[in-house]
Amino acid sequence: MFSRDLSLVDAQALVRRAVDKAEQLGLRGGVAVVGASGALVTASRLDHGGPGGMARARSKAWIAATQQIPSTEHLHRMTTLPAPISNGFVGVSPEAVFPGAGGMPVRDEHGVVVAGIAASGATVSPFLPTGVAPEVVSADGRPANPEDLLIAYALGVPYVGQHGDDEARWKQRFGDLVVPPAESLGMAPAPASTSQASLDRARSLCDRVLRLAAENGLRVSVAVVDAGGDPIQQDRIDDAPAAGVDVALATAATAARFGCDSFVVASWYGTAVTQLGALHPAPLLAAPGGVPVFDDGRLVAGLGVGGADPVRCAALAAAALS
Structure with missing residues (x-):
């Protein structure tokens, strides 16, 4: 075992x-x-x-x-x-x-x-x-x-x-x-947090992806990053492939930093896409799985899913946002 x-x-x-x-x-x-x-x-x-x-x-x-x-x-x-x-x-x-x-x-x-x-x-x-x-x-x-x-x-x-x-x-x-x-307050009981609006929304998006993945029999990882590509929330379903964690983060960061579905970046830059990763520490993966998150037309985050067929991962991300 x-x-x-x-x-x-x-x-x-x-x-x-x-x-x-x-x-x-x-x-x-x-x-x-x-x-x-x-x-x-x-x-x-x-x-x-x-x-x-x-x-x-x-x-x-x-x-x-x-x-x-x-x-x-x-x-x-x-x-x-x-x-x-x-x-x-x-x-x-x-x-x-x-x-x-x-x-x-x-x-x-x-x-x-x-x-x-x-x-x-x-x-x-x-x-x-x-x-x-x-x-x-x-x-x-x-x-x-x-x-x-x-x-x-x-x-x-x-x-x-x-x-x-x-x-x-x-x-x-x-x-x-x-x-x-x-x-001393250090170890005193703490009430449930109530002032984490961005984290709460990120958790909600991740929870939707996890629920949809379970309904479709998929074991995936999910990530929500801010507009700069830094993670806000990350989750991996039990026994999901380890690589999905990094794919979810990289596609989410790509969608957030470029303001488009992560796979689109490859068509924008062609062979130069391989050089983009050296421009910034945030991971970059120009493949399906990441979608941008907007709030009243303002780009605020990226949502990425990884660990299964990239096309299905992208569909999970899109469905979670719909």
Whole structure:
């Protein structure tokens, strides 16, 4: 019996808990869950979370999932090993390109690692955001940091700082101030998020695709990206092909960045299409599967589907928007 990744339903529940906690604490960034196979399961970016955070979260979650250790332990290894070894690891593990602390493995009821989870983004980091209240970055009366708070809360485990400098950052910002445990908000229950309009719409589009795919017996991945091509929401149906994650993201980014169905770009640029990918870090795939998303005539996003026949994937994306 081959092992399986954490289910999409369970992964989404973890990410939603992190998003709820982030909104309660006034934080903005992205949260990603990567399966033990190394394939992304789900990821969400809070409104105004800024580009780049999702990629960092995905990288740290990949490390925690595949190496089966907290990414902070991996970081220690990479910074103490000889450069040829650490560079070689990244060379053969390109998804580990951001070996930061904060990623945590997710275990099943038998203690087997089935995924990794991590967060990163605009104000989701080990740094204390400007103007943050001490209660927000305190867990049970002890100094904490935004990034590790979200992950501990999502997993439902006691807070343990993964970055190793909570006390130092606290003293630099708040001096000798002490927050009573009863006033600490870091691990307090968080209500469901209510102020994530862009994320909610992206989730709705992805849910429609997943529902239509299930009705048609297809196992696919889906992605919604902003107008610049950075992901807002990503999901992979259980046991869907791993490559579909990257195809969905690349076709969504192509549709968003060019404002047309992703396959059209090939006819626009002909043989020069192969050079377009070098112009910007956002992935590009001029094949069927991605469609632009408009709001009152304004290009706002891209929706991409991958992992099955590209023509059928494009039809799923179009149907989800209709």
